[in-house]
Amino acid sequence: MSPLRKALLFLSVELLPALGAAACLWLWWTRGVHALDLLLLAVMYVLAILGVELGLHRYFSHRSFTATPGLTRALVLLGSLAGQGPVLLWTAMHRTHHANTDEVGDPHSPLVADGRPRSALSRALWAQFLWYLDRPEIVTWRARAEGTAPFDQLTSDWRRVPGLLAWNRAYWPTFFAGFALPALVGGLVSGSDGALRGLLAGGFLRHFLVTQSIYGVNTVCHLWGSRPHATRDGSRNNAIMAWLTLGAGWHNTHHAFPGSARLDEHGWQVDPTGWVIRALARAGLVTAVHGLPARGR
Numbered sequence: 001m002s003p004l005r006k007a008l009l010f011l012s013v014e015l016l017p018a019l020g021a022a023a024c025l026w027l028w029w030t031r032g033v034h035a036l037d038l039l040l041l042a043v044m045y046v047l048a049i050l051g052v053e054l055g056l057h058r059y060f061s062h063r064s065f066t067a068t069p070g071l072t073r074a075l076v077l078l079g080s081l082a083g084q085g086p087v088l089l090w091t092a093m094h095r096t097h098h099a100n101t102d103e104v105g106d107p108h109s110p111l112v113a114d115g116r117p118r119s120a121l122s123r124a125l126w127a128q129f130l131w132y133l134d135r136p137e138i139v140t141w142r143a144r145a146e147g148t149a150p151f152d153q154l155t156s157d158w159r160r161v162p163g164l165l166a167w168n169r170a171y172w173p174t175f176f177a178g179f180a181l182p183a184l185v186g187g188l189v190s191g192s193d194g195a196l197r198g199l200l201a202g203g204f205l206r207h208f209l210v211t212q213s214i215y216g217v218n219t220v221c222h223l224w225g226s227r228p229h230a231t232r233d234g235s236r237n238n239a240i241m242a243w244l245t246l247g248a249g250w251h252n253t254h255h256a257f258p259g260s261a262r263l264d265e266h267g268w269q270v271d272p273t274g275w276v277i278r279a280l281a282r283a284g285l286v287t288a289v290h291g292l293p294a295r296g297r
């Protein structure tokens, strides 16, 4: 990947969202916080995190349940809204993570030096903020959307699904709709000031928080937390990350049972994503929900 491409990628993934989030906080500091700002931030955050954890992760990457064609398309859109890359790219990258967890070949392990002399801190910062710059697939996904390269074969199961490649290509319009939608709602309620607030809170600040929370699973949940299951990797359960990611923070449990649609082994563990999957099953939109094999759930 050329230095210019790396710079543009870093700008779009990290710098622009951070600047937009800072602008939102500045607006709140100087002109006050409105209830609608917080509502748009919360609703968009929950939708985007569910798009990643329920859609990209538990459904597309691990097929922990079966969804109707309509729900499948909705989950492509929610996953795209989150701005973590198109669904098939995310799925291929995550399957690579599971195939090589905390070994050479893991796209974002904070535990692998990968031949380079790196301190523990620099590995953690790389896993949180920079790992995607070392993955050429990130910028060539568009050219390879129809390809048969080894990386694409990681998602061959989904590539066979009629229409899914077309929905996968709707990534950018959907991603930008995630900024336009809260701006529109804010504008309808209180004019140009509301539109700006909606854009900054429901768009930029939300996107910044979603990105850091999801990348935090790659970093924090392979460094800090408990290990109730003796997996061969360094995955950990972290309750704070579980709250932030609506359940993904039970990451040691996930690596122990990657095919499970639920991660709440104990009653005190919050797993809102698993709760939503069970609600969708009751509504008839989801079938073949895989449980935790150890507990038979």
Ligand SMILES: [Zn+2]
Pocket: 097, 101, 218, 222, 235, 251, 255
């Ligand atoms: Zn992991």
Ligand SMILES: [Zn+2]
Pocket: 057, 061, 062, 094, 098, 254, 258
């Ligand atoms: Zn996974």
